[in-house]
Amino acid sequence: MQASLSPSIPRIVEELKLSRGLQSCITHVEHFPAQEARYAAFPGGLDPLVIEVFKKRGIGQLYTHQAEAIQQTLAGRNVVVVTPTASGKTLCYNIPVMNAVFASPDARALYLFPTKALAQDQMEELYQLIQLSGRDIKTFTYDGDTPQDSRRAIRAQGHVVVSNPDMLHAGILPHHTKWVQLFENLKYVVIDELHTYRGVFGSHLTNLLRRLKRICAFYGSKPQFVCCSATIANPKELATKLLEDDVELVDDNGAPRGEKYFVFYNPPVVNRQLGIRRSYVNETRSVALSFLKKGLQTLVFANSRLVTEILVTYLKDALEKNVLSRDLVRGYRGGYLPLERREVEKGLREGRILGVVATNALELGVDIGSLEVCVMAGYSGTIASTWQRAGRAGRRSGVSAAVLVASSAPLDQFIVEHPEYFFGQSPEHGLVNPDNLEILLNHVKCALFELPFSDGENFGTVETREMMKFLEENGFVHAAGGQWHWTSEAYPADAVSLRSVSSDNFVVLDVTAEPKIVSKVDFPSALTTVHEKAIYIHEGQQYFVEKLDYKERRAHVKRVDLDYFTDAISYTQVRILDTFDRQLLRSSTKQWGEIHLTTQVVGFKKIKFYTLENVGAGDLELPEQEMHTTSYWLTLPRSLMESLLYLPSIRLNGVRGLAEAMRQMAALFLMCDPRDLQVTIEENLVGETPGRAVSPAQKGRDLPRQIFEPNIFIYDNYPSGIGLSEPLFDLHDRVLQETARLIRSCPCQEGCPSCVGPQGETGDLGKRVALDILKAIL
């Protein structure tokens, strides 16, 4: 029924173009024609029962990429499948796995998903297939939520164990002796959403797989890897690096694709003098509504939880005005309880839910079927994830649309005003550096705990002898009988977390009547979303936070119905704790050492719905959040700054542009993800006169920042550092040279996201000032 409505999509796009009269908001429409499906037969060598099971599910033939992936897998090769969302990737590994278990009931497979929610989803699908087969194939999820008393059965009997890297790291590998059946017979390891393993997370995964392969070798198995990835620039390279083995790339998508429109939408200017545009949130609302009103299933992506909830509220209100049920639109984000999420997913698949507003929680492969329209409230920050979000809309037949509504942030403005940049650029690269010393050493310790190292044994591609000697000096290992043994009471996996975010979270408790859990909020965002007097929004329902019980990790909230929401104001400060090395250069100083970052939520604003007026504010006394990490920093001396013949604010813009470009270059050289590094610029306090200290009265909001002698800090975005700062210190010269080349050769006029950042962030002269600074210090 809905497919028949699809032809209205081009009409709606046309209407959007015309809706603002002469001043169109649509800056670009990219049209993708429909693509026919290409089919192939089931590869030879498959158990007839497997083919029968899929026939029962209505799958009588395969798409070409599926057939190829299965063929390669059956031929014993590692495979990485890179095709768009909803092209049937899971089938590429479920078929070989079922085939193996049918052939031998001892065969085992391990599925790794980056999040628990995804694992849950896969279970459903696999479970249905197994039921159709009538065979006794046992699949289990094994994660932090698995009850203790069922773990033993899973370890012994699970044919397919569905888990995540964190659990493999801390729960399975260190206890491999309890998993003998799995490791003796492990035939396939499936790694889905491979593109999420970039940068530090990916470096962890490589080391984790080194450990996994060691354990398998001990028990005499050598599993094959089947990986799936969303589109990134270098999937084969990334997979090869993660697996440290040859991988076959399968990326020729045979799945059909309906016609698609990709629309860039820039909200209209409301104040010509000041260049103020209409709020992108309000605009997203009306864009989404124009589709929803026509009965088109629409998914709205927002970049924050707050915006997600505001949009849920707006859309529910709007539906009500049109005499429709509020329940047709739902929210979906981290923090929703699992049952609620399942319900939304199911509602979407079954068409009971017309619209969903989500955060990136829906970006990964959660099965919601495919929708007709995707509206993005603001640019997500990367090309790859924008494509992935857009890919959520798009049926195998019929027309679909993706609309990017730009916010007034410079990056968004740049993207919508330069469509050729977005459509011409390849998505981001996935880089990893598994031999980062800090990461490597931690995993070597874990590996030692799991099995002694033979003298001269390699860990992946790394020689270990020198590391063993080092660990021996520090009392971690002891050599005996040609092997290195772990000699510490510690459980080393506990000392390494694969992610930068802690799993600690706050429970939001509705105490309007009988206390009831509304949702969970992860630690970092708790202080900004459920501080006292905050308006916490869940599924469009507002709650007033009465009490934040920091110790018990609980927020007590009551239902309210107000016309405003709150937005927290936080403040970050960097303090240098120690300098490990410093070097005076021609006219600047580079250093690396430890820094202390303090973030504090100091107050909040009350903002009225729709008009977004500021209708009040409040102060807050909340505990500081601290992070202790390592950083590289470059000091640009005052004399140099003053020699630049620009206004101080323009100089500072140049410094900002330089810092941003350096960060991108640094990520490239360190082979990490740009998000693994953070940049901040602060006044260099060395040698200052005491009178200029920041006074207590000045602290907090709206502190005027006058910077005379800037320090550019590029720090590891991980508690206690992850070993990026020292190499950056060593690579300083090359990074600066390449940064200069990058900025100079960038074809943009006044800055773009590929060099110093978009013009709106660094001003018209950002690019020039950055180059002047580089000239002075190189």
Add this chain to the structure above:
Amino acid sequence: MNLAKKLAQQQLVKTRNEARMASQPKTVEARATPDKSQSLPATSLRSSLEKLRNRTRRLQRDQAPRAGNESGELPGALADLMQGNDGPSFLHQVSHSPLPLDGPQQVMHLARLIRLLCAQQWTGNPQSIVFLDTETTGLSGGAGTVAFLIGVGRWSGDGFVVEQYLMRDYHEERAMLVALQERLAHADGLVTFNGKAFDLPLLQSRFVLARQRWPLDGVVHLDLLHPARRIWQRRLGDCSLANLESHILGIGRQNDIPGRLIPQLYFRYVRTQDPEAIAGILRHNRWDIETLARLAVRMGEIFSGQSSDDLVPLDLYSAGKYAGALGEQELAVRWSEAALLGGLPDNVELEAKKAKASRLKRERRYTEAADLWQGLSESSEGFLEDVHEELAIYYEHRKRDLTEALRLSESALAQLRDQAAAQKWKNRRARVARKLARCCLAEPGRLFDRQS
């Protein structure tokens, strides 16, 4: 830069970090007024760090584990064995225990205990029961935790012996496990303390790692920790083996090493091969095995019904409850009675009396039960709803004193705090009132009599 240099620097960062984390308060006052030290050249920071490092070093020295200072006990032969290149590829030490553990009575009690607590059908030879305790390189479990010393207590032709299997270095583990495998192959039963959760899974993991067959499949396993808790936790709280040893068996150890130091002492031993470091652990393990055997025998005696007289009333009460749960009704009654006679703390006494009344009720000794409930109800300061309810049932259904049953319902409703439970009482009141009305119609005189 070469790897070695990098590694060294890495370690420096780590130690500094840890030292700072450990000794610096987290509050950062420098937000308002920047800390002087941050704006000074790094030299002053260096020196303060150096101080910190010295402090942690001193701390480590103070906390360094020390072997038992009673060196005289180390037999010359042991020292020879440990240093010698020939001999077995691990240390195997047999010591005869001075304990009179092998009386035929005691062995019988132990067999009975196993039948009672583990396997009713057990027909093994009590002489072939082994007592097992391991010393390990940590408590976390997982493949990296090693049982480096395994003590096995058993009966031999000439008394109780403790055999100890020690790996003098890591490469001796497999040989040690093979020898242990042989020793355990003939065991008919196994006694441990917390072995279910700790020693056995750990050993099993070691056998998997050594690719050796696990010798204890199907062997009856009596883990004393849980039974001991059932009997003594109410009184002692802490039911560790050491605490039971001193409070229940009345033994005090001289110069024992604290268990938490054992991993460190062993690591020191493998590095230095200094027998001094290991002697204390060997002794500790032997004592643990002996205590384990004593405790098992003691519990055997208790459940044989003998020697329970010297249990204090609180333990008797706990033991009685436990016996009841195990289906030993006679013991349960005897001990509970004795406990009540001996005197119990108020809250336990209430619980004990309630339990006794329930038992009397089950045995259809309603009047005795009612007396107990009546007594409890009268002596209690607070309102005991469950007791009140028992009484109401008694008056309504057994004694058929409807007026009293009605009065009890009224009084319950008046005293009830939790209104959620009120409905039940209202139902009862209505029902009793209906019955009463019917009685009055049938026998008008009855109501009248009562009222007078």
